[in-house]
Amino acid sequence: MDAALAAARRGVRGANPLVGAAVLAPDGTIVTGHHRGAGTPHAEPDALAAARAAGIDLTASVVCVTLEPCTHHGRTGPCTDLLIEAGVPEVVVAVADPNPSAAGGCARLRDAGVTVRTGVRESEARALNARWLQAVGERRPYVTLKMAQSLDGRIAAADGTSQWITSPASRERVHTLRARVDAVVVGTGTAHADDPRLTARPASEAPGSNPVAVTRPDSGTQSNPHTQSVPDTQPGPATQPVPVTQPVPVAVGMRDLAPDSHLARDPRTVHLRTRDPLAALQTLRERGLEHVLVEGGAHLAGAFLRAGVVDELELHIAPMLLGDGLPGLADLGVSTLAEAIRWIPDDTPAGVSPVSSPDSHRGNPDTILRLRPAETPEPTQTPGATPTSVSFPAPEAAETPEPTQTPDPTPAPEPTKGR
Incomplete structure (x- = not known):
């Protein structure tokens, strides 16, 4: 999990949390993956691909991931399905996903017969994504x-x-x-x-040149x-x-x-x-x-x-x-x-x-x-709760507008929006 946390730090903060995954082979070899941004593989498939490239038998390996594997179809498919299809026998999770649209991965894995352990390095994983967790809450x-x-x-x-x-x-x-x-x-x-x-x-x-022409999205x-x-x-x-x-x-x-x-x-x-x-x-x-x-x-x-x-x-x-x-x-x-x-x-x-x-x-x-x-308290709000608000006054002023495994040889692509 320490290797997974180190890999997660290679990602970019924003709409997505920093997520890393590590595959532990039977001989002690560790390879990692991480999420680089929207449209790119999540940490789990990235780590699985690295493991396959290294000749690691996934059916005899443990996968550690810093955030609960997702279950939803976004720009990429559910990571839980990939882990199940790969035959991974055990998955270790640091933090449960608080996002209702992505949560439920641990239960899905257990239903498929995968051994799941949670809470390993949970405090470190929460600290890494404390502000993202607060925003979701x-x-x-x-x-x-x-x-x-x-x-x-x-x-x-x-x-x-x-x-x-x-x-x-x-x-x-x-x-x-x-x-x-x-x-x-x-x-x-x-x-x-x-x-x-x-x-x-x-x-x-x-x-002074004209900006890009754009249109309003169809959905309200x-x-x-x-x-x-x-x-x-x-x-x-x-x-x-x-x-x-x-x-x-x-x-x-x-x-x-x-x-x-x-x-x-x-x-x-x-x-x-x-x-x-x-x-x-x-x-x-x-x-x-x-x-x-x-x-x-x-x-x-x-x-x-x-x-x-x-x-x-x-x-x-x-x-x-x-x-x-x-x-x-x-x-x-x-x-x-x-x-x-x-x-x-x-x-x-x-x-x-x-x-x-x-x-x-x-x-x-x-x-x-x-x-x-500097001080990021863990979110105390439950989903659906309304935190205390602070208003601003009417006048406004103007403003000018790592682990020891083999590193990924390809540069990380520029992330955009969403997961």
Whole structure:
């Protein structure tokens, strides 16, 4: 199970939990697998494939997995069926899957005659996915908060100018991140101040060019993003469309959107008239959105942090000082040092392609921090319970938009959305 946990850490946080699996052969050989993202094999089939490639007899082996094998048909088939078909005699599970649509794997395996043990390294497995478990328990999407600011924590100068504080490389990274999430969320104050599109644009797209055309999903309850093809700007017969996965644009707040704004003209835009971050997130989860990116403004970011619903913080810090500019956070609710909301570095992969500035020999001048909450209590809510909510005020400010086994020789593909 230690090897499975180490393999799980090679995955990417987001809509899916970090999941690893390890096959223990009769001679003590261990091979592992892990889930790399949507559309790729889950940890169990990945480990089974590695075991077969190593000539391991699965009918005499034990499979350890950090999360209960799934039973549902998503982009891939049920992992329980694969384990049963492979003839695996024993499966060891660290944590039961709290997601009702995927749970029940242990019972399915036992019904098929497989020996199942649970709770091995459970505390470690829960700690690895604590924020994902909390999001599932609160019936909301996994939340990434992105902030772009100066060294002194400002998101705009004193006169309101904010484009651009961070470098082209950082902004390119943001568009790659947008393409990986289900929705991008801003407050209505930011919508009025910046008139953002909230689209994921390819790096080759020049500033001011038109965004990708997208259409509203047919289902009234599933607002999943669509993948569109954007022509490459490079000439030549080898030119191929660049696929860009578009997030759903979301505005949160009571103010009406300006009729001529980009968000108001986009038929996919979701306007949630609430000041309750948790209520907004639960509405988005009901629409089928499992990973959202919150981009601002200062009041909205402060409200989400104060409500305890931010699972991941990505902070882009530009090497400049702005003095009496606009602070990046407002109404955080911290009045003394003991109330500080503390964060620690997240050493798991970012799931975002590395980028460089136009001056590639100098690299990106910005500092990028990926952080997770320092203290992550295990979720106490049961599915269906309504946790305590925190609202944000009406005014909003603008913001700039391993184990010792043989390693996998192929690079991990870029994950997208959903499991």
